[in-house]
Amino acid sequence: MxxxxxxxxxxxxxxxxxxxxxxxxxxxxxxxxxxxxxxxxxxxxxxxxxxxxxxxxxxxxxxxxxxxxxxxxxxxxxxxxxxxxxxxxxxxxxxxxxxxxxxxxxxxxxxxxxxxxxxxxxxxxxxxxxxxxxxxxxxxxxxxxxxxxxxxxxxxxxxxxxxxxxxxxxxxxxxxxxxxxxxxxxxxxxxxxxxxxxxxxYTMNILEELKQDENFYSYEIPEDFSNTFSQIAMISAMLSMGKLDTVGGITYLKHLMKVLIPEDERKKITLDHIKLIDEEVEVLDVHDINYGVILTYTPEEVEEPKCCFFHPSVSGYNFLYSKHSSLLPISEEEAYHLQERNDDIELEVEEHHYKRGGK
Amino acid sequence: MELLRTIAMEHIEELEKKEQTDKRKLKRYYLILELLKDEQCFFKISKEDAYQILCHLGIIDPIKYYKKLISPDQYIQVMKEETL
Structure with a gap:
């Protein structure tokens, strides 16, 4: 071809x-x-x-x-x-x-x-x-x-x-x-x-030339201790201003994390893509399912991480991104419950599919 | 950004006035000035590089200044301007 x-x-x-x-x-x-x-x-x-x-x-x-x-x-x-x-x-x-x-x-x-x-x-x-x-x-x-x-x-x-x-x-x-x-x-x-x-x-080319100058990195910058939380808050503000659909918002979230959060700190953050549905819904209709992401920031290493099977740990600070809100702070328990709910939804979809003769 | 460009220009003018000017330093400020012409340059380069540029321009608290430069308002504004 x-x-x-x-x-x-x-x-x-x-x-x-x-x-x-x-x-x-x-x-x-x-x-x-x-x-x-x-x-x-x-x-x-x-x-x-x-x-x-x-x-x-x-x-x-x-x-x-x-x-x-x-x-x-x-x-x-x-x-x-x-x-x-x-x-x-x-x-x-x-x-x-x-x-x-x-x-x-x-x-x-x-x-x-x-x-x-x-x-x-x-x-x-x-x-x-x-x-x-x-x-x-x-x-x-x-x-x-x-x-x-x-x-x-x-x-x-x-x-x-x-x-x-x-x-x-x-x-x-x-x-x-x-x-x-x-x-x-x-x-x-x-x-x-x-x-x-x-x-x-063009900008990157100029920067490359600047870096050739041996005196460019001559200043010692004090460490900024408070930054990851303030950057998560900034990302949340930008997401709400961007007025994007959920899928677009999630890709924008990833982009903003890369631009604003240093690599060392990014390693302490996980994103868990989950399926969301209102608690009140009794009979599953796939069109009620929404896309959400749990962002978990774990500044310190945890001995016994809390998570559902196959999901990243929710030990630390959790935020939920969905079509209903920008990054909404949620507790570890809420994040864990959302992971469980995601797995239930997957099972229900599978069951529903078997009944209709699929797979 | 306009203020930063003015500061860079002042550094250049000052260096050019000197009889025996440091050519490397002069080039550095020319490059910084050129870089600052791009309104969204601080969103493209790493935070560490941005801090160095701000320090070269004599900004006392580069971290605080940088945060202001990349505030959500500023970000949305420059991103929109790019396609106008």
Whole structure:
């Protein structure tokens, strides 16, 4: 497959993926809400970028699909997987990679940009041609990944107004070979009339040069003892200001931890992804299940850590992140109970699934 | 940030006035000034590096100053400005 990928503009796009079904009909109100934010006078590449940003701001990653780790042996996860682009509305705006890719290709095609959906292994993304270049767009790829540089998908980044990372261009390098680049690092972008931002790496390059100066690290900085709690409070404030969906909020939480909390302190923090449901619910409906995260900070080593099987310890200071609140302080007992409840929900889902003849 | 840029500029002007100026020091301040042009530089670099920069600019309590620089308001503001 790979040898076909020359990434040249004269490539037939069908080498990269499939065209979407022509007669798809998207909810008109939703389509217009995305296109309202788009400047139609720009060139194709920048028009696609505008659509990319606007569309990503209007959709959220499906909470259940992320929470059940895309387990397609479960019938309700299969339903999500098969959700049609025609079902996306302003109210029902959850997507996964396949719906996202099909819908984005739909937007591009509708605006005269040649685009295909590429689906390999368990992931879908979009390839398109614009302004004599091949592009790759992937807003869901780094969803809950642990990449070195970036932990947030573009669904989250676009909502926060941060530069997207999954809008990529193929460009010839100095050796004449085609290379995939972040659009904002490309010479196409730098030479464009629409250039709008500074390049991220510029700051890091200056810092690298500063570090060459042997006198740069000449000051002794006193240790800041109070910082992890104040940083958790700051993260909580930022999360509530970000106004993100739960999945986006969790990736933002991880990103903020990496930016604000030093590595030594981060090692004392665990994140436990759990399934939440209201205590009053008697009969399980999977759509009542919410995604939550227990953040546990354990400053000192504990001899007998408290936790449920297969869960991290809750000995220390606990905070709950869910769609209902930013980081809410909870006791060890409450955190332990939430872990137990998570396991009960998993068992109930399994039972419910067996009864329906699944697995 | 504006204040920090002014301080860096003052250091540069002072060094340039000297007959036998320390060129390495001058370069350091030019680089710091360049770095500060990026409104969100303190969100991109490590806390340790940020403290050193603030100390070079003569900030007495770099930890306290840094916390103010990366307050939630400031963070959201610079992140939004980037795409305007």
């Amino acid at each position: 790979k040898e076909l990928r020359t990434h040249r503009v004269d490539d037939d796009l069908e080498k990269y993926g499939r065209y979407i079904y022509e007669n798809l009909d998207m909810d008109q109100k939703f389509y217009e809400s995305v296109m309202d934010e788009v400047d139609l006078h720009k060139s194709d590449a920048f028009l696609a970028l505008d659509i990319y940003r606007s569309f990503n701001q209007k959709v959220s990653y499906d909470e259940l699909f992320a929470l059940f780790e895309q387990d397609q042996s479960l019938d309700f996860i299969r339903d999500i997987y098969q959700k049609s682009v025609e079902d996306i509305t302003e109210e029902e705006n959850s997507v996964i990679c396949t719906t996202w890719a099909t819908a984005f290709a739909y937007f591009l095609n509708k605006n005269g940009i040649d685009a295909v959906v590429n689906q390999e292994v368990n992931h879908a993304q979009v390839f398109f041609k614009a302004d004599q270049h091949i592009f790759r767009a992937d807003a869901t790829g780094k969803l809950i990944g642990y990449g070195e540089k970036n932990q947030m998908s573009d669904l989250t980044r676009c909502k926060l107004g941060i530069l997207p990372q999954g809008f990529l261009i193929y460009e010839e390098n100095e050796q004449g070979l085609m290379e995939e680049k972040n659009f904002f690092d490309s010479s196409f972008y730098k030479s464009s009339a629409y250039q709008e931002n500074k390049i991220d790496d």
